[in-house]
Amino acid sequence: MNQQGKPASQKPAIWIGIAAVGVALVGTASYYFDVPSRGDKLAGTVTPAQRYRSDQTIGAQDVKLADSSIAQALQSDVVVKLVRDPAFQALAANPEALAAVSAHAATFATLSQHPALFSAVAQNASAFQALAAHPDALAAIAANAEAYAQYSANIKAFVSMAAKTQNFQQLAADQAAMAAIQAHPQIFQQMAAQKAAFATIAATPAVMQSVANANAYAAMSAHSAAFAKLAATPQHFADMVANASALSVLQSRPQLFATAAAAAAATAEKK
16 A cells, blocks of 8 residues: 555556557567566656566566656656546547647647636537637637627627628638537637636737647547546646646657556556
8 A cells, every 4th residue: 555545556557558558669678667566565656677687578688768758757746647537538548539639738738727718618619619710700709708708699690790890701701610609609608707818818929829729629529528528627637738748748659648547547447
């Protein structure tokens, strides 16, 4: 048992799964995670092996960690908490959804800093995708979200306004985008409910550029169930993406996170 009263094998089980993927990524025996098999009290960390002493496996030779920075990132508490989160496990079990997260990490990092906003976007991903495809319109709404709340109850008025307003004319001409917005008019009310977050986003060009990422919302729309679960409990993800090294691994080795999450889920089911 560790200090938190959890089985000592819990963390090693997660990292054994990661080790298997690491071997596949960088070559046979290029990764080795030093996890004692006896009943010692485990700190649950991943450490480079000094020497692997099993003659039956690869002989008495040194097995060095190919990239210690990856091991250090994966053993961080924020990553461990993330892969133990059932919401992330559900997303990680969907390869395309996880690939979308790794490909658009900056967008999801921004959303995860505003949990209610993340949830609203996840529930209306197709409508937000439509707005994100037209950054001028999105910026105008984000800067004054409360004023646009009225259109939740009168979407025809929004259609009329968009056709007459310069920043919205390209959006108005995009029939598919307008259809998506009309199908989810509540997006305006939900954006107004998060007006402070949207005002901050609109006032920061770099953040606005990240949020105006239609491809990220297309992925959310295509995998709505997985993203809805992550959006419901975004804190662990937010903490993880705030860790630069862990975020780098997510972007470059998303399969490691998928394997770790699967191992954590399997461990939880055995309890």
